[in-house]
Amino acid sequence: DAGVIQSPRHEVTEMGQEVTLRCKPISGHNSLFWYRQTMMRGLELLIYFNNNVPIDDSGMPEDRFSAKMPNASFSTLKIQPSEPRDSAVYFCASSSGRVNGSPLHFGNGTRLTVT
Amino acid sequence: ILNVEQSPQSLHVQEGDSTNFTCSFPSSNFYALHWYRWETAKSPEALFVMTLNGDEKKKGRISATLNTKEGYSYLYIKGSQPEDSATYLCAYPTGGTSYGKLTFGQGTILTVHP
Numbered sequence: 001d002a003g004v005i006q007s008p009r010h011e012v013t014e015m016g017q018e019v020t021l022r023c024k025p026i027s028g029h030n031s032l033f034w035y036r037q038t039m040m041r042g043l044e045l046l047i048y049f050n051n052n053v054p055i056d057d058s059g060m061p062e063d064r065f066s067a068k069m070p071n072a073s074f075s076t077l078k079i080q081p082s083e084p085r086d087s088a089v090y091f092c093a094s095s096s097g098r099v100n101g102s103p104l105h106f107g108n109g110t111r112l113t114v115t
Numbered sequence: 116i117l118n119v120e121q122s123p124q125s126l127h128v129q130e131g132d133s134t135n136f137t138c139s140f141p142s143s144n145f146y147a148l149h150w151y152r153w154e155t156a157k158s159p160e161a162l163f164v165m166t167l168n169g170d171e172k173k174k175g176r177i178s179a180t181l182n183t184k185e186g187y188s189y190l191y192i193k194g195s196q197p198e199d200s201a202t203y204l205c206a207y208p209t210g211g212t213s214y215g216k217l218t219f220g221q222g223t224i225l226t227v228h229p
Contacts, residue, residue, distance in 0.1 A: 098146075
């Protein structure tokens with residue numbers, strides 16, 4: 001099992017540009033989560049999907065952020081336009097069921113720097 | 116307690132010391148309590164998922180206990196080793212259901228000195 005795969009590992013972009021982060025969950029997992037890690041706020045949940053359907057996106061900071069899961073094996077998190085305050089490490093995680101029985105499996109993260 | 120709180124924020128111990136730290140969470144509508152270990156430059160890895168009051172789980176020198184009625188969990192490390200140095204996170208579902216919305220505490224940063 002390759003685990004949760006995220007790409008790219010590092011992204012450096014200029015303010016105003018569109019950024020797309022990608023995630024491939026573990027095969028067979030039906031829940032997918034996008035988290036953002038910052039010094040100030042720690043690990044904060046942006047959005048999660050269950051069976052490819054977005055369940056809760058209340059953590060998405062603003063309309064510049066959007067996430068999709070077109071099928072069970074792929075998800076994207078898009079920031080358009082990007083701003084310097086979006087600089088952070090973005091983690092994708094997947095799990096095989098409900099949180100009362102299933103741990104999260106995290107990808108290696110994408111370190112985003114917006115200049 | 117409205118959110119997940121962890122204490123202490125950081126801890127420095129000597130190799131061979133035993134140590135413990137705390138996670139506090141809302142005691143109403145309990146679903147589960149997760150513990151993760153996060154080493155520098157890596158991603159968080161699950162240690163335990165705990166669901167029953169009074170539950171105790173163990174993995175090697177690391178163990179955890181759970182009190183759902185008073186809303187706390189302890190993580191214990193026996194005979195700390197330098198490789199135990201990491202941030203230890205607890206997480207709790209705050210969405211009102213057992214699906215998703217796992218909210219993480221700020222973590223306890225453990226440094227074990229040789």
